Amino acid sequence: MAEAAVANRDYPRVYGKVGSLHRERAWALRWAYVSLILASIIFLAPPFYMLVTSIKTNVEMADQSLNPWIVRNPTLEHYWAILSNPIFLTFFKNSIIVTILVVSVTMVISVLAAFALSRMRFWGSQVLATGVFLTYLVPDTLLFIPLYQIVGGLGLLNSIWGLVLVYPTLTVPFCTWIMIGYFASIPKELDEAALIDGATWPQMLTKIFIPVALPGIIAATIFAFTVSWAAFVYPTAFITRPDQMPLTIGIVSQLVRGDTFAWGQIMSGALIAALPPVVVYVFLMDYYIAGLTAGATKG
Amino acid sequence: MAQVSLRKLVKEYEGGVQAVKGIDLDIEDEEFVVLVGPSGCGKSTTLRMIAGLEEITSGEIAIGGDVVNDIPPRDRDIAMVFQNYALYPHMSVYDNISFGLKLRGFTREEIKRRVDNAARILGIGELLERKPKALSGGQRQRVAMGRAIVRDPKVFLFDEPLSNLDAKLRVQMRTEIKQVHQTVRTTTVYVTHDQVEAMTLADRVVVMNHGVIEQVGPPNELYRNPATIFVAGFIGSPAMNMIPARLEQAGGGGLMVQLGEGLSVPVPEERTARYAPHANRDLLFGIRPEHLTEATRIDKQNLAPLTVKLDVIEPMGMETLVHFHIDGTSVCGRVDPAAGAEAGVRMALAAHMEHMHLIDKGSGKVL
Structure with a gap:
């Protein structure tokens, strides 16, 4: 009886515990919202400022008495100026060509490399896998001088082909690393089942690994795309001819004349340049998340 | 194929x-x-x-x-x-x-x-x-x-x-x-x-x-x-009991397995010749739980009585597992649920000796 009484007395306390768990969760949520809103403000302020500036007239921009965050007479003149300038379209075209080629080259190399390094156990494969990652740790600001020599030696300075050659040195190691991790999460029995079912190694890669690791491949693709689209140091170093420039340095080199900054066009150009990554993110993220929720790696 | x-x-x-x-x-x-x-x-x-x-x-x-x-x-x-x-x-x-x-x-x-x-x-x-x-x-x-x-x-x-x-x-x-x-x-x-x-x-x-x-x-x-x-x-669950034992000569050319605590069981006649070379050796006596039953089932040959004090009983429905110790070794038997097994109480069990095994401790071979 005494025991029963004790048990009864404990009952409300058990409920209290549940309640406090609920309260803790509510607080955690509140903190999460506050931090997320703060982070959003910090990260969205620059693009917002770019947008505001890009639709201001030059007169309004120069007037220091006005609030810089507010637009009085919105205009699209800077966008027209940019889009009707053939050299800007050339920058755009160069960026697209370089990015598509770099992403393709990167994904082919890194998927094959990761498959070999993670699945075909061979002498030195572990060391190689680590080595691949270590090369990623060398910053491009250190590499561009020796690479300049190499690209120059190959006669590819002032050509987008020079960029197609050097960008993979940035993208391949990291993408390979991502893919090694992803392939490693695929149960070994899956390849063994495929081997017994009669698959060759290439068939195993194309019919099992690539479909199953699609979320990882998309993540790596997004990374390669971002690096290649936003690269700045290498094109600055290797390209001086406007017709070979990608967007990132084209905008800066053509719209900044001495100490004269064409702010409206710089901002509208930068916003237009930022559009493709946003589109790619939105499009691929859907696939990425769909891939994750499909439990693709669960046997 | x-x-x-x-x-x-x-x-x-x-x-x-x-x-x-x-x-x-x-x-x-x-x-x-x-x-x-x-x-x-x-x-x-x-x-x-x-x-x-x-x-x-x-x-x-x-x-x-x-x-x-x-x-x-x-x-x-x-x-x-x-x-x-x-x-x-x-x-x-x-x-x-x-x-x-x-x-x-x-x-x-x-x-x-x-x-x-x-x-x-x-x-x-x-x-x-x-x-x-x-x-x-x-x-x-x-x-x-x-x-x-x-x-x-x-x-x-x-x-x-x-x-x-x-x-x-x-x-x-x-x-x-x-x-x-x-x-x-x-x-x-x-x-x-x-x-x-x-x-x-x-x-x-x-x-x-x-x-x-x-x-x-x-x-x-x-x-x-x-x-x-x-x-x-x-093989077998619960596992076979293995009790340290000594094989000794008994009167009339028979063999006895001494289990300790004064308990001993006779080796069936048909096995005597097989085990005779191992007489007077320390061996393991192996017997499965289902061959340690309540003594009331004695209606066959080669049943050896074994009265022990039960430590734990586990009713399984179709049978009851009884656990006891012989000289420090835990032993399990299977009795009829109606046999009245009770923890802490002495119970008369019977070992079905035609299913016994003797195991050589050194080589691990069943003799």
Whole structure:
């Protein structure tokens, strides 16, 4: 009886515990919202400022008495100026060509490399896998001088082909690393089942690994795309001819004349340049998340 | 359909660790052989060597009379079912089952015919369009078996296929595997650590321990006549009791087993000649729990009375397990639920001596 009484007395306390768990969760949520809103403000302020500036007239921009965050007479003149300038379209075209080629080259190399390094156990494969990652740790600001020599030696300075050659040195190691991790999460029995079912190694890669690791491949693709689209140091170093420039340095080199900054066009150009990554993110993220929720790696 | 034979099969890992230490085994056509043993005994390694997933250090594997040592898995004409099913997550059940056939260039009609046949055998006809993630554990296991059946291989290999299932489903799937084997009659090698699975499924059980085969035989043979202390202890649940004992001469040319605490039981006459050379030695007396029953069942020959104080009783419904100690060794018996066993009370038990075993402590051999 005494025991029963004790048990009864404990009952409300058990409920209290549940309640406090609920309260803790509510607080955690509140903190999460506050931090997320703060982070959003910090990260969205620059693009917002770019947008505001890009639709201001030059007169309004120069007037220091006005609030810089507010637009009085919105205009699209800077966008027209940019889009009707053939050299800007050339920058755009160069960026697209370089990015598509770099992403393709990167994904082919890194998927094959990761498959070999993670699945075909061979002498030195572990060391190689680590080595691949270590090369990623060398910053491009250190590499561009020796690479300049190499690209120059190959006669590819002032050509987008020079960029197609050097960008993979940035993208391949990291993408390979991502893919090694992803392939490693695929149960070994899956390849063994495929081997017994009669698959060759290439068939195993194309019919099992690539479909199953699609979320990882998309993540790596997004990374390669971002690096290649936003690269700045290498094109600055290797390209001086406007017709070979990608967007990132084209905008800066053509719209900044001495100490004269064409702010409206710089901002509208930068916003237009930022559009493709946003589109790619939105499009691929859907696939990425769909891939994750499909439990693709669960046997 | 084919025989499988292993000759002096050795698997040695880097660093000199031997997982399989030169085993010999002949598996007949259409036979269902179960490799059983504790983890690390080399059973899975042996299976994987038969599959070609593990390289052979030395020895020889032949399937259907052809040595397959250097033949890759896809050309060995085997099919394997894995513990975690290893279904391709991005493919439907139909595609999973037909994957191997497609790779081998079967026609679409032939593939459909075979998949439908396998689906009918396994009762998964309605699941063919689903993805593996939409299946329960038992359904996934059936699909994995379907993938093996459609290929109509020479040999089925099962690597602990039921370990991921809950207890109830495991029993159900066990029966289904046996039914499938009775239908397709493909030579089967099945690996498990569960001796009940081994006993219920196998035509012959291969008990392995530390990389060697301890004993091969039909389930009941292994149960009745274990060759070693390991097999005696491994097969059967609850395990065989092994009580330190001394074999002594009794009057009239008979033998007595002295169990300690003043308890002794007589060796049946028909065993006297067999055990006589071991008289006056310290041995282990082995007897299964079901051969230690309540004394009221004494209606046969060779029953030796044994009165002990019970420590714990475990009613199982159809029987009651009684636990007691003889000279510090825990012993288990099985009595009728109506026999009135009670913890802390002395009870008259009877040892069915025709089922006794004597085990040599040094060699571990059953005498």
